[in-house]
Amino acid sequence: MIKADRLDTLQPGIFSLINEKKKQALNAGKNIIDLSIGSPDMAPPSHVKEILLQAAQDDKNYGYALTEGLEVFKNAVVNWYEKNYRVKLDPATEVLSLMGSQDGLTHLHWALLNPGDLVLIPDPGYPIYQAGPLLAGGKIYPLPLLEENDYLPDLDNIPVEICEKAKVMILNYPSNPLAATATKEFFEDLVAFAKKHQIIIVHDFAYSELSYDGFKNPSFLEVPGAKEVGVEIHSVSKTFNLAGCRLGFIVGNAEVIDALRLVKSNIDYGTFSPIQIAAASALTGPEECVKENALNYQHRRDVLIEELAKYGWQVPKPKASMFVWAKLPEKFPSSEDFAFKLLAQTGVAVVPGIAFGTHGEGYVRIGLVQDKEKIREAGKRIGEFIS
Ligand SMILES: Cc1ncc(COP(=O)(O)O)c(C=O)c1O
Incomplete structure (x- = not known):
C-alpha cells in the first residue's frame, strides 16, 4: 500500500x-x-589521502560544491582523457561530475527517456543497467552476451524492430560481471550501428584502468564519431580505491550531458569539495x-x-x-x-x-x-x- x-x-x-x-x-x-x-x-594512494586531509581542513570547502563539478576536477578529467586516450574534451560542455557512476547510470534515464522508451542492456550485466531505465519509466531489452561472441553483443542480429524502437544502449567493457574486454574495431562497429539506428550509447568504463599482462582497455570515445552518438561514464572508485567517496564523471556528447545536468541541478549539489580536490590530484598525479x-x-x-x-x-x-x-x-x-x-x-x-x-x-x-x-x-x- x-x-x-x-x-x-x-x-x-x-x-x-x-x-x-x-x-x-x-x-x-x-x-x-x-x-x-x-x-x-x-x-587509496597516500598522496591522495594527504590532499583530502588538507582540503578537509579548509573551511571554505564545506559549502555546496555545485552539481557541475569543481573546475579543478573537470580540468583534471580533461587532462586525464587527453593523456590516456588522446580524446579532447571541452570541460564546459562535455564533462560533468557525478556522485559515483551509479548516479549517472540512474539519472541519465530521467534525462533521456519518455515513458515506455526502450533501453538495450547487457545480459549478463551490472544490475543498475536494468533498475535505472525501469525506475525512469522506460522498458528494457536484454542483449545476450555469449562466450562464443567474446561476450560482445551481436549487433547484426538484434531484431530490426528493436533497433528502430531503442533509444539508448548501455555497454560496459571491461565488464562486470564478465571480465570481458572490447576492441577498437567493436567500438567502430558500435558507432556505425548507433548512427544508423539513432541510438544513444552509454559506455560504462568503471574498470578502465584495471587491465593485465600489458593489455590497455580502449575508450569508446577514442573512435572517430563516438562523441556524436554517446557518452562514457567513469568513476574514481576502482581506479584509486575511493569507492566510498562517491565521485565519478560522465564525458562525451554535449547534448546528453546537458540533459543530465538539468536533472542533476534539480536534485543534488555535487560531491564534497575535498573529495573532488583529492580526486583531481589523483587524476593528474603519478601513474605508478x-x-x-x-x-x-x-x-x-x-x-x-x-x-x-x-x-x-x-x-x-x-x-x-x-x-x-x-x-x-x-x-x-x-x-x-x-x-x-x-x-x-x-x-x-x-x-x-x-x-x-x-x-x-x-x-x-x-x-x-x-x-x-x-x-x-x-x-x-x-x-x-x-x-
Ligand atoms: C560496472 C560498474 N559500473 C558502475 C559501478 C558503480 O561505481 P561507482 O562507485 O562509481 O558508483 C560499479 C560498481 O561496482 C560497477 O561494477
Missing part, C-alpha cells in the same frame, strides 16, 4: 541475500572469505599507483586460476576488471544452488551468475577482492567443494 508501483520492477538485491547467507554460515562456525561484493579492498593496483589484481587472478586448475576447474584468464567469470562444472546446473551451498559448506562467498541476467546462469562471479593468501585459501576450498 505504501510502496510505489514502480518499485515492483526492482529485483531484490542479491547482496542482501548473500549477506543473509553469510550470517547463517558465520553462526554455523564457518570462517568467511567474501569474494562476492566488488568493493576494492586496497588503500594505478599500475601497481592493477598488478595486485593480476597476481590475485593468477593465484585463483592456478588454484582452481589444481582441482581440474579450468577458467580462462581475464585481461581486465577485478573479477573472474567462471563457467560451472557440468554437475552444477544452478548457479544459485552452487553459490549458496559453497557459502554454507566452505564459507566462501561468490555471486551466482543468474543475479546478472538469464544468460548468467551456469556461471559464477568471483571477486578478486581479498589478498593473495585469502584468495589461495578460497581457491582451495572451492576446489575441494567441486571435487
Whole structure:
C-alpha cells in the first residue's frame, strides 16, 4: 500500500541475500572469505589521502560544491582523457561530475527517456543497467552476451524492430560481471550501428584502468564519431580505491550531458569539495599507483586460476576488471544452488551468475577482492567443494 508501483520492477538485491547467507554460515562456525561484493579492498594512494586531509581542513570547502563539478576536477578529467586516450574534451560542455557512476547510470534515464522508451542492456550485466531505465519509466531489452561472441553483443542480429524502437544502449567493457574486454574495431562497429539506428550509447568504463599482462582497455570515445552518438561514464572508485567517496564523471556528447545536468541541478549539489580536490590530484598525479593496483589484481587472478586448475576447474584468464567469470562444472546446473551451498559448506562467498541476467546462469562471479593468501585459501576450498 505504501510502496510505489514502480518499485515492483526492482529485483531484490542479491547482496542482501548473500549477506543473509553469510550470517547463517558465520553462526554455523564457518570462517568467511567474501569474494562476492566488488568493493576494492586496497588503500587509496597516500598522496591522495594527504590532499583530502588538507582540503578537509579548509573551511571554505564545506559549502555546496555545485552539481557541475569543481573546475579543478573537470580540468583534471580533461587532462586525464587527453593523456590516456588522446580524446579532447571541452570541460564546459562535455564533462560533468557525478556522485559515483551509479548516479549517472540512474539519472541519465530521467534525462533521456519518455515513458515506455526502450533501453538495450547487457545480459549478463551490472544490475543498475536494468533498475535505472525501469525506475525512469522506460522498458528494457536484454542483449545476450555469449562466450562464443567474446561476450560482445551481436549487433547484426538484434531484431530490426528493436533497433528502430531503442533509444539508448548501455555497454560496459571491461565488464562486470564478465571480465570481458572490447576492441577498437567493436567500438567502430558500435558507432556505425548507433548512427544508423539513432541510438544513444552509454559506455560504462568503471574498470578502465584495471587491465593485465600489458593489455590497455580502449575508450569508446577514442573512435572517430563516438562523441556524436554517446557518452562514457567513469568513476574514481576502482581506479584509486575511493569507492566510498562517491565521485565519478560522465564525458562525451554535449547534448546528453546537458540533459543530465538539468536533472542533476534539480536534485543534488555535487560531491564534497575535498573529495573532488583529492580526486583531481589523483587524476593528474603519478601513474605508478594505478599500475601497481592493477598488478595486485593480476597476481590475485593468477593465484585463483592456478588454484582452481589444481582441482581440474579450468577458467580462462581475464585481461581486465577485478573479477573472474567462471563457467560451472557440468554437475552444477544452478548457479544459485552452487553459490549458496559453497557459502554454507566452505564459507566462501561468490555471486551466482543468474543475479546478472538469464544468460548468467551456469556461471559464477568471483571477486578478486581479498589478498593473495585469502584468495589461495578460497581457491582451495572451492576446489575441494567441486571435487
Ligand atoms: C560496472 C560498474 N559500473 C558502475 C559501478 C558503480 O561505481 P561507482 O562507485 O562509481 O558508483 C560499479 C560498481 O561496482 C560497477 O561494477
